[in-house]
Amino acid sequence: MALHTAVFLLFVVSLVGCGEGLCPGEVDGPCKGNLYIEPIGSDAVVSYEQLKQMLASGDVQLFDVREPDEFVEGAIPSATNIPLSELEQAFTLTPDQFTELYGVFMPGKNDPNFVLHCQRGRRSLNALEIIQRLGYSRARHYAGGYGEWVQREAQ
Template identity: 30%
Template sequence: MKNAGVHHPIFDEIADLARTLGHAHRLVLLRHIADGELAVEQLTQLSGIALANTSQHLQHLKRAGLVQTRREGKRVLYRLADGPIENVLAALRSLANHRREQIRELINDTMSRPDRLENISREELVRRMRNDEIVLLDVRPQEEYAAGHLPGAINIPVDELEERLAELPREKVIVAYCRGVQCVLSADALAILRARGWASRRFEGGFPEWLTSGLDVDGMNYESG
C-alpha cells in the first residue's frame, strides 16, 4: 500500500508554476515577451492591460523565474528566462485547442443526432421545477433574459458558459433553454455541459413555448401569475 503522506517536492514546484501561469493576463504577457525584450509600457500597449496590473503580473512572473530583467537607462526590459518556457506555452495552447475541438465535435454530433439531446417536455419541466430537482439555465443574451425569463432561471449566455461553469451546481440536473425549437444556443450549451461532466437536458420549446402556455414569467416586461 502506498504511503499517502509521502512528500513529492517536484510536484509542489510544478503546482507553484501552474498557479503562476493560471492567469490569462500573465499568459498574454509571456506571449509578447517571447517575441523579444519589452518594457512595461510596451507590454501595456500590446496587451491592453492596465499599467499597474501589468507591473504586478510581471513581478509574479519574475518571482517564479519565468522572466528576467535588465535595465537600459530608465527603462526595465523583460525577457523570457532560460528554459523551455516557449515549449510550455505552446503545449498549453495545443491542449486548449484540443479541448475546443472536442467540444466542437460534440456539438456537431449532437446537432446531427437530435435524439441525443434528451429534450424535456414542458409538463415534466414544470413538475421537476416544483420538486426543486433542476436548475434552469437561460443561455440567451442578457438583454433577452432581462426582458422575460422562466422563474428562477440563471442567465449565462452560451458564449460565456465555459468560463462561468463554476456558478452551476453539480448536484442537480441543468436544464438549458433559449429561443425555441430552431434555436441552437441551448444545444451548444448542452454539448459544453456534458463535455465537462454536468448532467443536463434541454427544454426544446424554450421561452416562446413557456410564454404562450400562460405560465408564470419573471422579468421587467412581464407580470408573474
C-alpha cells in the same frame, strides 16, 4: 456502409427542407432553408410538462443561455442567466466563484436536474454540447425554450 447511409440521410433531409413557419430551434425567425434536427428519443431533452413539474417541486437548476437583454424582457421563473458566450468559462470556475458571480450553487457533474434553455432550443442544444464536454453528463435542455414556455403559459 455507414458513410453511405449518412450521406443518403443528409441528402433526404436536404430535399425535405423545413416547410413553412418557424423551424424548431430557429433563432432568427422564419425558416430560411436551414434545418435543425433534434435528437429523437434523447434523454437529454426536457418537455414543457417535465419542466413545469420540476419547477413546482423546486427540483431543478435552470440556466437561461440567452443574452442578458433577452432575459430582462422575460424569463422562466427561477432561471439563472448565463449567456452562451460565457457558459464554458462559467462552468470552469470553482464552485465558490460560480456562486459569487451568479448567485446560485454550481451544479454537480452528475446532477440530473440541471436544465439549460434559450428562446427556441438551438442555443441550449449548443450549450448542452459544451456542458457535456465539460463532464456534466446528465445535463439536459428544454428544447421548446422560452418561446414555447410563453405560448403554453398563456393558454
